[in-house]
Amino acid sequence: MSFVAQNLACQRADQLIFKDVSFSLSPGEAIWVKGRNGAGKSSLLRICARLLSPLSGHVEWQGEDIFKDDDIYIGEYHYLGHLDALKHAFTVRENIEFWASFHGSPNVDFALEQFELQALADMPAGMLSQGQKKRTNLARLVASPAKLWILDEPLSALDQQYIALFRERLRRHLAEGGMALFATHQDIELEPVNILNLDETAL
Amino acid sequence: MSFVAQNLACQRADQLIFKDVSFSLSPGEAIWVKGRNGAGKSSLLRICARLLSPLSGHVEWQGEDIFKDDDIYIGEYHYLGHLDALKHAFTVRENIEFWASFHGSPNVDFALEQFELQALADMPAGMLSQGQKKRTNLARLVASPAKLWILDEPLSALDQQYIALFRERLRRHLAEGGMALFATHQDIELEPVNILNLDETAL
Amino acid sequence: MSRFFQLIGRDIRLAFRQGSAITLSLSFFVIVVVLFPLGVGPELAVLARIGPGVLWVAALLACLLTLDRMFQADFEDGSLDLLIIGPMPTEMLVLAKVIAHWLTSVLPLIVIAPVLGLSLNLPGDSIVALTGALLVGTPTLSLIGAVGAALTVGMRRGGVLLSLLILPLYIPVLIFGVAAVDASIAQLSAAPHLLLLGGVSLGALVVGPLAAAAGLRLSLS
Amino acid sequence: MSRFFQLIGRDIRLAFRQGSAITLSLSFFVIVVVLFPLGVGPELAVLARIGPGVLWVAALLACLLTLDRMFQADFEDGSLDLLIIGPMPTEMLVLAKVIAHWLTSVLPLIVIAPVLGLSLNLPGDSIVALTGALLVGTPTLSLIGAVGAALTVGMRRGGVLLSLLILPLYIPVLIFGVAAVDASIAQLSAAPHLLLLGGVSLGALVVGPLAAAAGLRLSLS
Amino acid sequence: MAIDLHKYANPKRFLAITSAIYPWSVWLTVILLLGGLYLSLFVAPPDYQQGDTVRIMFVHVPAAWMALMIYTLMAVSSAVGLIWKHPVADLTAKAAAPIGACFTFLALVTGSLWGQPMWGTFWVWDARLTSMLILLFLYLGYMAIWESFDDPAKAAKAAAILALVGVINIPIIRFSVDWWNTLHQPASVATMDGPKIHTTILIPLLVMGLAYTAFFVMVLIIRVKAEILKRRLRVLQIAELRES
Numbered sequence A, B: 001m002s003f004v005a006q007n008l009a010c011q012r013a014d015q016l017i018f019k020d021v022s023f024s025l026s027p028g029e030a031i032w033v034k035g036r037n038g039a040g041k042s043s044l045l046r047i048c049a050r051l052l053s054p055l056s057g058h059v060e061w062q063g064e065d066i067f068k069d070d071d072i073y074i075g076e077y078h079y080l081g082h083l084d085a086l087k088h089a090f091t092v093r094e095n096i097e098f099w100a101s102f103h104g105s106p107n108v109d110f111a112l113e114q115f116e117l118q119a120l121a122d123m124p125a126g127m128l129s130q131g132q133k134k135r136t137n138l139a140r141l142v143a144s145p146a147k148l149w150i151l152d153e154p155l156s157a158l159d160q161q162y163i164a165l166f167r168e169r170l171r172r173h174l175a176e177g178g179m180a181l182f183a184t185h186q187d188i189e190l191e192p193v194n195i196l197n198l199d200e201t202a203l
Numbered sequence C, D: 001m002s003r004f005f006q007l008i009g010r011d012i013r014l015a016f017r018q019g020s021a022i023t024l025s026l027s028f029f030v031i032v033v034v035l036f037p038l039g040v041g042p043e044l045a046v047l048a049r050i051g052p053g054v055l056w057v058a059a060l061l062a063c064l065l066t067l068d069r070m071f072q073a074d075f076e077d078g079s080l081d082l083l084i085i086g087p088m089p090t091e092m093l094v095l096a097k098v099i100a101h102w103l104t105s106v107l108p109l110i111v112i113a114p115v116l117g118l119s120l121n122l123p124g125d126s127i128v129a130l131t132g133a134l135l136v137g138t139p140t141l142s143l144i145g146a147v148g149a150a151l152t153v154g155m156r157r158g159g160v161l162l163s164l165l166i167l168p169l170y171i172p173v174l175i176f177g178v179a180a181v182d183a184s185i186a187q188l189s190a191a192p193h194l195l196l197l198g199g200v201s202l203g204a205l206v207v208g209p210l211a212a213a214a215g216l217r218l219s220l221s
Numbered sequence E: 001m002a003i004d005l006h007k008y009a010n011p012k013r014f015l016a017i018t019s020a021i022y023p024w025s026v027w028l029t030v031i032l033l034l035g036g037l038y039l040s041l042f043v044a045p046p047d048y049q050q051g052d053t054v055r056i057m058f059v060h061v062p063a064a065w066m067a068l069m070i071y072t073l074m075a076v077s078s079a080v081g082l083i084w085k086h087p088v089a090d091l092t093a094k095a096a097a098p099i100g101a102c103f104t105f106l107a108l109v110t111g112s113l114w115g116q117p118m119w120g121t122f123w124v125w126d127a128r129l130t131s132m133l134i135l136l137f138l139y140l141g142y143m144a145i146w147e148s149f150d151d152p153a154k155a156a157k158a159a160a161i162l163a164l165v166g167v168i169n170i171p172i173i174r175f176s177v178d179w180w181n182t183l184h185q186p187a188s189v190a191t192m193d194g195p196k197i198h199t200t201i202l203i204p205l206l207v208m209g210l211a212y213t214a215f216f217v218m219v220l221i222i223r224v225k226a227e228i229l230k231r232r233l234r235v236l237q238i239a240e241l242r243e244s
């Protein structure tokens, strides 16, 4: 089981953002994508989540190209972007419940507990603070299992206590043989982690 | 010239968020509002920006209640929330231009230069990365002068280099006799700063 | 398959929660039908003459207004990203959305249409034909509408562009639909028109989800 | 004062940029007017009889569709917060928004209405009355509409709720507007109707911004 | 509980007063309704033209009165709620709306049932009928806006603004509709001034009107109480939530 990206290049609106980006992930490994603002971190993560197609290069999951033969990749990863995918009219529980059962093998109570959301479970998501929304969104990650987590700025809006809690969850995910690919400007203090610095890839 | 908040209490959807919050700001001073997720930082800042009315207590600018006699307070402060107030169809320059001249005494080129946005000035805002959007939004602060800056998570999405740059701008604003009231979970390394911890106000 | 019904269920619950969409699209339909007599005058003969047309146009417009949000809300909060990369084929996704739209925004109109028909003084027989025509014809509206909604998702003011793209495609439904009612007013059989409408709906059932899925993938990447 | 015009200018430029709102609301109006002959049949006598009503109803609906976004877009991206706390009184803000809405979404309809009137076989005199009535009456639509838009800003599906809230309030405009055209078709003077429409518009000019400003402050807090 | 208590002090007094009125309203409803029905079904004479269908009037006309009266009441209490921020005023308006909508609906239904024998059709676009229908929409819009806000305090204000704008518009609507109708169609269908009203008709009509009013008061009290309790429950639930 492995995730391999080879010679990826990305173009947005006629502008080449990055090229020759290669990396690979094996079970238990995490990659921290770094780079200055506008380096293309979010674009890279969207490519890996099949939400954007690369200009060139390819991405393989278990040796199969994720854009051509996507059957085995689907359902194996979670993507968390900067939009929260929460329905304001649904409660925290309902939101997590829907995404978990849409993804498969839901375990909502476990997820609520893991991110200490029990007290907020019956609040409409529209009434949450930024950090509470983020936690609800993070709870999706453990509400249904997936091998690979693709996370764009998972720490933003979290307070110190929940950053630590999230780090624990991420460690456990890796310890259980999961993989993670994330971008953040904050220091996550995760060890060991491989760093992919987009500023260093020549343009 | 002073900003004084006395015994503020805030209620949202029948829930008491905080009470007995008091603080004051004089020229050159900054207050860093801290607190766990959901402590009410954003709500407090919205109250100070006249976007939310407090359940009790009052806020005074130069001795006048900002909710009753708001004439002298208007135009004296900038508010920056977590929404970016950018029109995707307008360029970076047009966006800053509009807000600056709406607020008064615009100086757009200066603002672009201060946040190193010259190269992006003619890009439509819809094509910016998260951090680039944030910088465009921060540029509003210097594009037209205001005594008080009310900033909700000004650092989120910024990379290390721009955090440092923003810190410089904030220092200069304070050195020139400005005031600032901001909430962030990241360490801003600003000295001297007064800390208002909402977790410590008893409920 | 269970995901399919889950998605439909979610959309329906959401419609109920968010200011009870059902009452709303219904009221819009009713209000448009009410505007006409006000605009045209209360003469019974004139009203009966233009009745079927007014009802069909009102249904078209009510449908159009609610279409706008078929994918837009999910796009704006990032849900659409997750739905698209999820384990359900995009075509099925579109179909689930279309079914939810039809159930929440169109079916209620069909239920109330007979009453409005009476108020416009349509004869009893033609009201049966009207209801039948709406039942057979409106799925096309949701299906074709989905294509437009998918193409305009992510555009600001997509709503109005949507109307522009979609209304011309609605014209055949309008024409056959009105013809069915007019036929039964003239004591002729409405069956051939209903069959035609059904045929169009079947065609839309095949083309709609395919085209809309392609449109969605396009708008998102 | 210069802020007032700046805001209007920004909204107009935005309307042009974002998929040229002007073409869009216009096309919607045209399409609705075109649907009617299709729904009702091509008989000239019938069309001329219902023409003024159809035109007015179409204008109402086109206006309604574009109203939805009057504050919504600014609300969603946080601009509305900044506008509200800015140095302009909220009532003026509403007025600027209303003027921008009228200029971008309603005025183009009025320009094209005579052509559509001719196509519906209206006599020449009545087309003058139609244009006059639209000019005097439609500001009410934008003004009253602003109240509904302000109250529903921030709601998902606010668009449809908006219709429900606003359409009943539009009815007087529709009735007087049609009456003006009908009067001139019947060779009577349209002046009293136009005066009434103007009176209602003046009333709306007072009530609309006040109520809408209150609604806005409410939806935002 | 730190939630401001004085806001709920008013409802307490309100509950005390209404609890005293409530039993009276129940008895009055029962007695007046029985009396009114007896008078209108057995005492009032059948019409020489319409026969017994004229008895629909005793259901229909008071319902129409109530529909108009309740909207006015709603507008007044909305204004009170908006200006003096009296929480019970908002709740009263909220509680009254569905009752008003029901009476409007009743007037519409009985009217159109009556229309069938009278005019040979269930509905004509008569001025009075049309303005009644629009009133129903105003009620529905008012109710919808209450539903659409998560925060009851905001909903109250929004609904109040709508009710007030609506009430300014009612005379305009009424006037325009009347005028529209007479322009297009000289009164041929509905001359609702009707035959001169005899006391034999007027008295049952008034009794029924009073019965409806008593019924309205009764239901209103029940609904306002329920609203107040619901709000309290909400406060308690959230307090509980915070403690856990």
Ligand code: HEM
Residues within 6 Å of the ligand: E057, E060, E061, E064, E065, E107, E108, E109, E110, E111, E112, E113, E114, E115, E116, E118, E128, E129, E130, E132, E133, E192, E193, E194
């Ligand atoms: C759906 C149909 C109808 C509606 C919505 C309707 C509505 C109303 C309304 C609103 C009123 C109260 C007017 C006021 O107090 O200012 C009223 C009164 C009345 N209606 Fe109807 N009506 C309908 C059908 C009919 C029919 C078919 C008849 C019988 C011919 C009728 C006879 C009356 C009479 C006799 C009154 C009392 C007269 C008065 O107070 O001026 N209505 N109706």
Ligand SMILES: Nc1ncnc2c1ncn2[C@@H]1O[C@H](COP(=O)(O)OP(=O)(O)OP(=O)(O)O)[C@@H](O)[C@H]1O
Residues within 6 Å of the ligand: A126, A127, A128, A129, A130, A131, A132, A157, A159, B012, B013, B017, B035, B036, B037, B038, B039, B040, B041, B042, B043, B044
């Ligand atoms: N629109 C709203 N309606 C009702 N309640 C709200 C709303 N927004 C926030 N709240 C509640 O108010 C409390 C404080 O929210 P606020 O956003 O002020 O917190 P915060 O300190 O900024 O948190 P964070 O660090 O997560 O941004 C939260 O418990 C939240 O549930």
Ligand SMILES: Nc1ncnc2c1ncn2[C@@H]1O[C@H](COP(=O)(O)OP(=O)(O)OP(=O)(O)O)[C@@H](O)[C@H]1O
Residues within 6 Å of the ligand: A012, A013, A017, A035, A036, A037, A038, A039, A040, A041, A042, A043, A044, B126, B127, B128, B129, B130, B131, B132, B157, B159
């Ligand atoms: N929708 C878009 N259309 C066109 N260009 C875009 C779009 N989104 C981003 N870009 C451009 O692509 C580049 C990379 O953007 P991306 O969002 O991937 O950066 P990032 O590394 O995530 O930055 P940040 O740290 O600010 O989030 C930027 O220069 C940006 O201008």
Ligand SMILES: [Mg+2]
Residues within 6 Å of the ligand: A041, A042, A043, A152, B129, B130, B131
């Ligand atoms: Mg990014």
Ligand SMILES: [Mg+2]
Residues within 6 Å of the ligand: A129, A130, A131, B041, B042, B043, B152
């Ligand atoms: Mg916050």
